[in-house]
Amino acid sequence: MADRKHALTFLLITVSLDMIGFGIIIPVMPQLIMHLAGGSVGTAAVYGGALGALYALMQLLCAPVMGNLSDRFGRRPVLLASLAAFAVDYACMTLAPSIGWLFIGRAVAGVCGASYVTAGAYIADVTPPQLRAKRFGLLGAAFGVGFVFGPALGGILGQVNVRLPFLAAALLALANLGYGYLVLPESLPLERRRPFSLRRANPIGALASLRRYPLVLGLMLAIFLFRIAHDANPSTWAYFTTEKFKWSTGEIGYSLAVVGVASALVQGALVGPLVARLGERWAIYLGFTVYALAFLGFAFAPTGLALCLCMLPMALGGIGGPALNGVLSHQVPADGQGELQGGLASLTGLTAIFAPLAMTRLFDEFTQPAHYFPGAAFLAAAVLTFGCVGVCALVLRGAAGR
Secondary structure, three states, X not given: OHHHHHHHHHHHHHHHHHHHHHHOOOOOHHHHHHHHHOOOHHHHHHHHHHHHHHHHHHHHHHHHHHHHHHHHHOHHHHHHHHHHHHHHHHHHHHOOOOHHHHXXXXXXXXXXXOHHHHHHHHHHHHOOHHHHHHHHHHHHHHHHHHHHHHXXXXXXXXXXXXXXXXXXXXXXXXXXXXXXXXXXXXXXXXXXXXXXXXXXXXXXXXXXXXXXXXXHHHHHHHHHHHHHHHOXXXXXXXXHHHHHHOOOHHHHHHHHHHHHHHHHHHXXXXXXXXXXXXXXXXXXXXXXXXXXXXXXXXXXXXXXXXXXXXXXXXXXXXXXXXXXXXXXXXXXXXXXXXXXXXXXXXHHHHHHHHHHHHHHHHHHHOOOHHHOOOOHHHHHHHHHHHHHHHHHHHHHHHHHHO
8 A cells, every 4th residue: 555655646746747847848938949049929939839749749659659668568667767768858958059959858858758648557557447537637636736836947947047947857857766766666467468569559550449449439539629729728828928918937937837736726636526526427528618718718818817817717627637538448448558548648649749830820820910819829729629528528428328
């Protein structure tokens, strides 16, 4: 029991570090890009979209590999290797002499960030089916905690030096690597492992392998729509708030920290009770509907305070993802949980390749004087999320009727 408690703690820290690595660059990215490449906020947004797309491409390529490697060799070595690579990545980003190094760093971070796949499989290994939604909610809470510290570190330390946040992240990754080496037990016994397969360990193969599970395939479209919508936030937030509200690096970091605190509270404390009370199906409907309404609020917020108030319902919307993950995990046998998480991460990576490019281009287009509406990307995200709710309703209703 003690080993399992340490393992869960380690996983939550690891996922938090993943999110720190993603979030730490958001508030400082406009200034860092303009420092390294020059140009305006619009130009920085285009570079930022390209960096986000590269990160997603590496996730797409590497997530199924990580999931299948963990099904073959166990969860522990894959998680520890990811943390070691994270430390190297952040060290390189700290010393980057040109914008090209940012692209190298984002590529490495995309490879390392696939550790979330293995963390999800580890949770499925050690958790009974009826508790998986709650445990996936804890992973979501860890994401929220990471999204507190990541942007906050980026905002605060970035005001001292734009490189300092990356040095801090490198030291955190090294510390967690040492902790995991000492306390993390293996969760996948030898008799439940299976041979590594190139067919499953590639993005197309990982997605195709899920065709055996009709409900999983049916919900893929909903996930596809939501992930495109979701990426409007990390892709455009710093540029949007800089353009519309003239926020500083610190204010951007603090605003994202508010999102992280609210998300951690909701997913750590409310996901389990709400899913138990509502059931996974209704938790999915409620979560994604509230998310869509929050995106509408972002699009039309007249002041920075109004924008911050809309962050609270967005945090509540976070119950939808763990509930949906719980539904999906019930459809797959124990020896395929890594494959499921890898396939879903591949879909997320596929959408995230072009979503940052599309959302930042949309932002850039609607900051032109002829049709000025900086919130256009968030309006598009609201429409897509309402579409996600509709698809979930159709698929789950049809499944209940069979």
